[in-house]
Amino acid sequence: MNNDKYLSIGALTRYLKAKFDSDVNLRTVFLRGEISNFKSHTTGHLYFSLKDETSKINAIMFASKAKNITFTPMDGTKVLVAGRVSVYEATGSYQIYVDEMLEDGVGNLYIAFEKLKKELAEKGMFDQKYKKPIPKIPEKIGIITASTGAAIKDIISTIRRRYPLAETYLFPCLVQGEYAKDDIVKKIKQASNYDLDVLIVGRGGGSIEDLWAFNEEVVANAIFECQIPIISAVGHEVDFTIADFVADLRAPTPTGAAEMAVPNISDLLNNLNQLKIRLNESINNRLIKEKTKLKNYQNSYILKNPMMIFDSKKQKLMLYEEKINENIKQKINLKRIYLKHIADSYIFKNPKMLIEPHRNHLDVIKETINKEIIIKINYSKEKLNNIKKNYLLNNPGMLYQDKKIKLKHNIEKLEVVNPMHILGKGYNIAYEDDKVIKSVSDIKQDSLKLCFVDGFVYTKVEKIKKENING
């Protein structure tokens, strides 16, 4: 087997390095970019990256060159650098060896950060009045962070250690890169639909670029509008993001967020025990108090001497009795005095005085009546005399002379219509069984009774011939 065609990595790297170093274009390079991942080594060498919108390059500036820098470089500083590009054999990465570095104005990201912070602060989005209280004992906790990495591990293990009763719900999320901000917003909105007591939003530490999503206005708005209280946990203690300012509570680290989110179960147990003790003491104290009160009542003078209650009433009753008697006596005396006064009065002693005036009046009435009677008697006497003198009274016959003539006339009239009177003129009346026969048709038997003016004839019917006599 021929192994000669296999290169060592060192050989390849050396080859590449030689290629870089032989390129005159790479010997002096001028770059414009932003510092990130800045680290200052104790030796005085500076290690950092330079980046712009599209790319990134590792950079090193040796202490001998770095001492000439006129500003304090840090993450986000926009700089202009000059140097050569070569390959670092140990890592096989190309990098720029910076000879000179100038500040290119102020870093854009910092400007953007400060600008947004000022804007949102003016809108009042950081105001304490909008901060929702974090529940003391949450039961369901939402976590918005990457599903891998230290942050989620720290958060979940801390919650389990302190308060294993809590349920944790992870909403896995991009936390860096250009899609991170939209994903964070999306996950906050999604988590809002769940019945969660508190939300932890964050990620572990990193460069300002890594944390940048948490400085975006859309993320700030989503945190501000979320109805669930949010604890932010971005980066390390010193890193502050816009998200931290707008969140209801800011935790320095993900572990810190978990500690703020849940209580310690042993503290809760202690607390509960304290409450139990207080509860029993309070009810015992109350019972002792009530018992003492009851004993005091039982020992009270009035309960031990119940007749006392009547004594005072009795006294009052007597007092009333006396008062009533006194009153009645007084009334009787008054009436007695009045009576005596009446009895002693002149009128009472001379009752005739009362009659005298009426007697005179009576005499006047008597006299008047007598006069009236005499007048009435005289008038009646005169009337009687007049009547006596009347003609009719002296000739009473006058009264029935007329009646006598009328009577005589009526008797004559009666004479004319008397049937017996007709008998005298030759007529007679036929009877059958004492019934007057008015027509030949009335005859039913063969014997008739004929009445004459001076007696009756009993006869037999021989023949009946009906004829119209008047016609």
Added chain:
Amino acid sequence: MAKEVKFEEKMQELESIISDLENGEIDLDESIAKYTRAMTLVKECDDKLKNVEEQISKMVTENDEIKDFEIEKDA
């Protein structure tokens, strides 16, 4: 289904009952009723804290599916 009263609410009720009892301004019958209620709360809270079952973490997917989620154990 009636929602279970939250642990925190139970603790708050417990504390308010105790301060009522400590004030001593409520009458005895009510005090005893409150004490009985407080004892029930103490027992419920105590049971909850002492009978801890390890909760399994959940992960909510984009489609609102809820899955079990376990963090990577340290090596």
